[in-house]
Amino acid sequence: MTDDGFDFGELLRSPYDPDPDRKRSREGEAELPWKPAVIAAVLGALVASAFVIYAIVTGPTEDVEAAPGTSTSTTEPAIEFVPSTGLPAGYVEVAPNVGMRSEWLDVSATGIRVGVSSVVSGGQDPDLIDNPDIAYWELDASGTTEKMSSQTLEIAAIGNLTVEFPVLAAVRDPMLLAYPAEGTRGTVETRVFDADASVVGPLEFEINGTTIIVDQLTIGDVYAHVAWHVVEGGLPATIDTIVTFVGTDNPSTDEPDETLLVSPHLTGLLQGFGIPPLEPRFGFSRSEQLVRIGEPVGTGNEASAISVEFAITIPASIGDPIRIPIGAAS
């Protein structure tokens, strides 16, 4: 701007301002189009920043297609699948390579039932490992401890046990105590009765300091029933009962084939439905119907006597109690 020959623009111009002469000198040249490039660079930086913010907010990308044992994620640690040598979560070791866990608890007016499942350790073959004998169980609840009434092994799911306890006034913070049987001792006691004997007992047996009373054995032609209990202070037991009608024979076979009444599991057959053919577990008492094998006793198949074998087994000793929490009550 000039006014009266004075150039105010020149006066206000900073020494650092571009030389207008030089600018003018470039006007004749082809000017670089830097403005779009700068704008593009800024836009690019904004786009990249947006991606960065998105990545931070959303976190690492999950690789949902990964096969087991592999991972294509570059930000998550790879998962290596290895065979377990331990027990599944929640199982407590009750014998070498065998664990047990309580699965449910029912409290009713007639008693308390607890379901227990069993597993082998990882890498072990279930076909080669016995389900451990638990001599007996106790329920620790509300400051009192109650001994089991019975324990039963499931047939459809081998290893599942139902343990029954008497009614308790209150059940708070229950805990199972498993007393493992360490070895077993056995004996077979035989008693012979007249052929017309129908009710016998009580009979008393002693094995390794434990006294067992057979309260009553009722014998019919095709049926029998036996009830027994362990005297207070004794070890738990199992008893297999075999009633033999001496002198009877099945004429359709050449071999001597006396009629028997036996504990159901000795037949290896499901009787009717639902009577477990599995070996009974240790207990302090039992009431059992016996099952017939062979021809019915009667005319043409008379017995000269009745012989009864009681095969008694008790634990050789009992290990220290193993505490199994009861967490999943239903």
Added chain:
Amino acid sequence: MNGRAIVLTVVGFLVGVLAAGSIGVRVIREVRTTEDATSLPPENISSTTVPPSTVKSEYFVDPNELIISSTALIPLSIQASGDEVSVDYELVSLAPRHNVPVIQFLGNFNRTQTVEIDDLPHIYPRRWVLHTTDGETFEGGPANPSARIARFDVRDGLSLSEIQSIEIVEVLVPYPIDVPFTLDQQLSPRVVVVPGVEMELIHVSDQGSTTIVQVAINLEDHETADFFVAGDGPGWRSAFFEAEGRRRVNLTWVGGELPDEIPLLATGTVWKAIAGEFTVALEGIE
């Protein structure tokens, strides 16, 4: 805009992306290293240059297994067709079973039949839920305890890629139960022995020196309970199901006069619910 301007614009854009991107990558690494460090043991926190570690995951039968009670449920395959999705699976029991005797029963025509342990239903994963990426849910499951395939009725055309997850929300496991009980013709002809299982005295008839007692087993849910009734105590002969196949048991009493309170024993299996929800591993199956 001439050709040179376009080139410069592109170059400028790339320079901007690279500059901001390189700074951003460093920021991302820094942020994620800080997050990971909170879940690592103390000895791994000191360095941010540790390469991604390997996490070990243990399995008992198969990497894709679900351990439910003492059984491994292994999904084998998944298929979608029309309005149905199905998951094939296998059940492997981990329960110790050495010296378990062969289980036999008398079948038709008095022929002995053997039951293989592996054929028994160790668990019954009864109710499954399929979740889609769109937030839909479809219920499904196997037809019965012996089945090894879970089916879902879904909307037509649902593809496998739309399946977000599958959960098993109800699992039943069999347990044995013996329940002594009494039935009285006048006072208590019906008794609930366990929830969902009722015993009903149907008929009592004298036949000479014996008495026939007929008991019906009323099950609320035939899938979750199997029961039989026998006499409890002396005086009973064997008990049998009715030939017609109904859940009625005929018992023979030979102990003299039948007591007013008839002593009986319910013995059988109840399927108990196991706590927990179990997510099926879909990644490793086809």
